[in-house]
Amino acid sequence: MVNRQPIDAYAHDIDEEKQSSVSGGSAASTDKRYSALFSDYEDPNALRRLASRIKDHTLHHLDDYLEQAESSLKRNGCHVHFADTDDDARDAVLSILREREITRLTKSKSMASEEIHLNDHLIKNDIEVLESDLGEFIIQLDGDVPSHIVRPIIHKNRREIARTFQREGIADDYNDDPEAITRRARVHLREKYMEAEAVITGGNFISAESGRVVLVTNEGNSRFGMAPSRVHIALVGIEKLVPTDRDLAVFLNLLGRSATGQQLTVYTEFISGPKDDSQPSGPEEMHVVLMNNGRTDVLASNCREILRCIRCSACQNVCPVYRQASGHAYRSPYGGPVGAVLSPILFGDRFPELADLPKASSLCGACNEVCPVDIPLPDLLLRLRDKAKREHIPQPGDLPMAPFATLATSPAIWRTAMTMSKAMNHLPIEMAPVRPLQDWLGQRTLPEWRGGDFRKWLKKRQSD
Amino acid sequence: MPATTQRPAGKKVLLMATCLCDAFYDDVARATVEVLQHLGVEVGFPENQTCCGQPAFNSGDWKSSRKVARHTAEVFAGDLPVIVPSGSCAAMHFHGNRLQFEECPDGAVESLANRTWELIDFIVNGLGIREWPGRFEKPTRLAFHRSCHLRGTGSGEAITSLLSTIANAEVVPFGQAEQCCGFGGTFSVTFPHISGRMGSLKLDHILEQHPDLLVSGDMSCLMHLTGLAQVQGRPVPHKHAVQVLRDTLQA
Numbered sequence: 078m079v080n081r082q083p084i085d086a087y088a089h090d091i092d093e094e095k096q097s098s099v100s101g102g103s104a105a106s107t108d109k110r111y112s113a114l115f116s117d118y119e120d121p122n123a124l125r126r127l128a129s130r131i132k133d134h135t136l137h138h139l140d141d142y143l144e145q146a147e148s149s150l151k152r153n154g155c156h157v158h159f160a161d162t163d164d165d166a167r168d169a170v171l172s173i174l175r176e177r178e179i180t181r182l183t184k185s186k187s188m189a190s191e192e193i194h195l196n197d198h199l200i201k202n203d204i205e206v207l208e209s210d211l212g213e214f215i216i217q218l219d220g221d222v223p224s225h226i227v228r229p230i231i232h233k234n235r236r237e238i239a240r241t242f243q244r245e246g247i248a249d250d251y252n253d254d255p256e257a258i259t260r261r262a263r264v265h266l267r268e269k270y271m272e273a274e275a276v277i278t279g280g281n282f283i284s285a286e287s288g289r290v291v292l293v294t295n296e297g298n299s300r301f302g303m304a305p306s307r308v309h310i311a312l313v314g315i316e317k318l319v320p321t322d323r324d325l326a327v328f329l330n331l332l333g334r335s336a337t338g339q340q341l342t343v344y345t346e347f348i349s350g351p352k353d354d355s356q357p358s359g360p361e362e363m364h365v366v367l368m369n370n371g372r373t374d375v376l377a378s379n380c381r382e383i384l385r386c387i388r389c390s391a392c393q394n395v396c397p398v399y400r401q402a403s404g405h406a407y408r409s410p411y412g413g414p415v416g417a418v419l420s421p422i423l424f425g426d427r428f429p430e431l432a433d434l435p436k437a438s439s440l441c442g443a444c445n446e447v448c449p450v451d452i453p454l455p456d457l458l459l460r461l462r463d464k465a466k467r468e469h470i471p472q473p474g475d476l477p478m479a480p481f482a483t484l485a486t487s488p489a490i491w492r493t494a495m496t497m498s499k500a501m502n503h504l505p506i507e508m509a510p511v512r513p514l515q516d517w518l519g520q521r522t523l524p525e526w527r528g529g530d531f532r533k534w535l536k537k538r539q540s541d
Numbered sequence: 542m543p544a545t546t547q548r549p550a551g552k553k554v555l556l557m558a559t560c561l562c563d564a565f566y567d568d569v570a571r572a573t574v575e576v577l578q579h580l581g582v583e584v585g586f587p588e589n590q591t592c593c594g595q596p597a598f599n600s601g602d603w604k605s606s607r608k609v610a611r612h613t614a615e616v617f618a619g620d621l622p623v624i625v626p627s628g629s630c631a632a633m634h635f636h637g638n639r640l641q642f643e644e645c646p647d648g649a650v651e652s653l654a655n656r657t658w659e660l661i662d663f664i665v666n667g668l669g670i671r672e673w674p675g676r677f678e679k680p681t682r683l684a685f686h687r688s689c690h691l692r693g694t695g696s697g698e699a700i701t702s703l704l705s706t707i708a709n710a711e712v713v714p715f716g717q718a719e720q721c722c723g724f725g726g727t728f729s730v731t732f733p734h735i736s737g738r739m740g741s742l743k744l745d746h747i748l749e750q751h752p753d754l755l756v757s758g759d760m761s762c763l764m765h766l767t768g769l770a771q772v773q774g775r776p777v778p779h780k781h782a783v784q785v786l787r788d789t790l791q792a
């Protein structure tokens with residue numbers, strides 16, 4: 078079909094089992110989010126607005142807070158690296174490892190690292206990387222990519238995972254019992270943890286005031302990875318700052334509930350530097366790589382609100398387009414509404430290639446309604462559609478709107494067209510004036526054309 | 542997407558019928574006039590009205606949609622409330638237009654934004670009508686599809702509560718009501734598969750409750766849903782909320 082947008086084509090061809098895993102998992106998360114938020118807060122929307130204001134304030138004074146965060150982190154004994162581009166970030170991580178002759182590490186789930194394809198880069202440079210989050214571990218075994226920002230394997234069912242484990246020798250036999258899967262992964266991963274010399278994590282928040290790096294997980298894998306490692310590297314986007322520790326209360330309460338319907342994630346770590354003498358284990362060195370990678374460009378754009386995002390995935394879960402298409406359709410680590418806004422502008426030079434993403438929405442607004450930092454996602458999608466149009470990036474199925482505008486600003490012609498088009502009622506589908514209309518009519522019937530009838534009725538009523 | 546200022550109410554209004562009612566759903570526009578007049582409201586209808594410009598706006602052609610919006614703002618100039626029997630077109634006036642005129646503010650367009658009401662919102666919150674003296678002849682199950690443009694406005698609540706006061710009416714809840722029906726204007730053209738699937742899912746949830754009538758405040762959603770239902774061999778009786786108000790009054 079010539080009018081089909083790429084994401085629709087992807088959804089059309091998607092494996093049925095995969096689609097139902099994605100939509101079932103997302104819908105369940107949406108329900109859980111709703112009950113978790115509304116049972117604990119009388120007005121969760123007030124909390125969302127507060128969180129949005131805190132983030133806005135931080136972004137507005139980002140320079141100042143970055144400076145403050147840098148000195149707090151250093152005071153805590155961390156090394157701070159600023160990485161302007163994805164190359165800089167990859168180089169920073171690699172040189173920390175090389176200087177210390179580290180060749181083995183574990184990594185806990187980090188979207189920032191996905192964004193810069195860190196694993197590939199490290200592996201190419203002979204560093205053994207093991208993903209320690211269960212979902213990411215399975216993705217790594219399968220050579221797949223995550224399809225959801227919180228549940229990377231939402232598109233897989235347990236039968237597939239059991240097959241993977243058997244194939245990769247994680248287990249001797251096939252067993253698709255979720256508990257068995259987890260147990261088997263644990264046995265395998267525990268050994269690897271002990272061999273690792275370094276751990277790479279992301280960071281959900283950094284408090285500029287205290288320099289605390291906050292990590293939330295449900296598996297405790299980052300914590301486990303830290304114990305035996307000499308070096309901890311946290312790769313964090315510069316938008317992850319919050320001004321004070323107090324602000325964390327707002328975000329942590331929202332994050333768990335919005336992401337997984339939990340009041341709090343199982344593990345919440347507040348890391349204030351490398352281990353000190355009183356601690357028996359833990360990294361002796363901690364490095365924080367603060368990554369820009371397009372974020373300051375986003376900040377300068379008219380879609381800067383997207384930088385408030387705390388990667389909770391609530392917008393993905395609720396999005397009817399995401400549910401049909403899966404995250405892979407979005408051609409970037411970020412899928413769903415957040416990805417449709419973020420990817421085209423974050424990877425600035427890829428805008429023409431990703432300009433179709435903002436079209437993948439009926440603009441229903443469900444994403445805005447659930448977003449814990451109240452990002453007006455539909456507005457941002459619209460602004461990006463406008464940008465694509467102004468930059469003359471053609472899109473499949475685009476209907477020419479200039480003639481429509483001419484018609485809609487010529488009332489006399491409009492009225493005539495309304496009455497004349499009654500002929501359409503007798504037109505067979507194949508003769509519909511434009512191809513898209515033909516396709517549309519393949520799926521639906523159209524009501525009878527009654528153009529001008531209301532105006533006629535009203536005139537008569539007024540003259541009676 | 543609430544209107545941010547106090548909107549004018551009162552017994553003299555202008556009707557924006559919408560292009561969809563102009564072309565297909567003349568009876569919805571008729572019911573709008575009849576119900577408003579029944580409530581003692583004087584309804585003006587500017588002849589030169591066309592469309593709110595949403596198709597161009599949503600497809601990203603803001604140059605075209607701004608042109609249409611300026612035309613509409615001119616046609617509805619003045620200080621009277623502007624009543625629209627569609628949540629989607631009303632939201633175009635008070636939300637979409639604000640977005641597309643952000644960098645080139647236009648007084649007439651802003652004035653229109655401040656005066657626009659979705660029809661039932663106007664009846665309930667503008668005129669203060671909380672109960673509808675209508676009646677169905679026999680117990681009637683209504684499935685109310687809250688269209689997406691009613692999110693964050695007073696309309697969804699207004700329609701549900703007003704319909705519930707009709708004698709013999711029961712508004713029945715259905716699953717995943719927050720989900721979109723999949724119409725989305727040009728979206729349904731360029732995302733035919735996803736749009737169709739979304740519509741079918743919506744129908745599944747609605748029909749599961751065996752409603753006697755599917756009701757909405759937006760004919761665009763109903764056009765899409767009932768068109769799909771027809772082709773799928775499961776037609777469903779449907780009405781705009783204002784038709785329900787008028788028809789139960791007559792019964």
Ligand code: SF4
Pocket residue numbers: 385386387388389390391392393415444447448449450451452
């Ligand atoms: S945009 Fe909002 S809802 Fe979506 S992931 Fe980010 S914070 Fe969560």
